[in-house]
Amino acid sequence: MTPALHAENLNTYYGQSHILRGVSFRVMPRETVSLLGRNGMGKTTLLRTLIGLVQPRSGEIFLNGEAVTATRASARARRGLALVPENRGVFPNLTVEENLTFAARPGRSGRQWTRERVYGLFPRLAERRRQWGNELSGGEQQMLTIGRALMTNPEIILLDEATEGLAPKLRDEIWATLREIAKAGIAAVVVDKNLADLLEFCDRHVVMAKGEIVFDGSGKALAADQALIHRHLGV
DSSP, X not given: OOOSEEEEEEEEXXXXXXXXXXXXXXXXXXXXXXXXXXXXXXHHHHHHHHHTSSOOSEEEEEETTEEOTTSOXXXXXXXXXXXXXXXXXXXXXXXXXXXXXXXXXOOSSSXXXXXXXHHHHOHHHXXXXXXXXXXXXXXXXHHHHHHXXXXXXXXXXXXXXXXXXXXXXXXXXXXXXHHHHHHTTOEEEEEOSOHHHHHHHOSEEEEEETTEEEEEXXXXXXXXXXXXXXXXXXX
């Protein structure tokens, strides 16, 4: 089966700093993959490279078998790749509804994500549809950012720090949402620090350290390697 997203031997720099060091990474159709590692290990840089916000100095990126390394982020979005960034990036001077409408793009196949479908997933957004983006709580902004990504009708969604800084109840809501996204057949890469939730939720796990992948395998294999967890995740 052709991977939905495949990167081969990525080397990404910020100036003279070599961040990603020969990273090869894949996500299969409908698969949910966790991306783990301490802060500063290259996780966000990998996501930004995959989406096209950062250009690798060498290596190749493929979406559904087609090379996209030289394309812009907008072109990758049109091919079905979406990013939920760590800083959320809500437009503060647009309402909830305008944030969603601005992102709307027809999907390539299957059931479409519409405002009504997003509101069904996040009833709180429906209640606040006329509120400005900067009037929302952190949890509501995260819901809006996920909803906005879904409005692009993606085949693959990248979530950077999916539940960072949220209260436990809101974290539970986000995890429930991610399960619904998985049920909808969208492949996902999830960056988060909640190892227990990731082990329960994700199909496969990738651990990064100093810009390299040091583990790629099942939840059972990761949970069994306590030395690796202690060394690279600090748990």
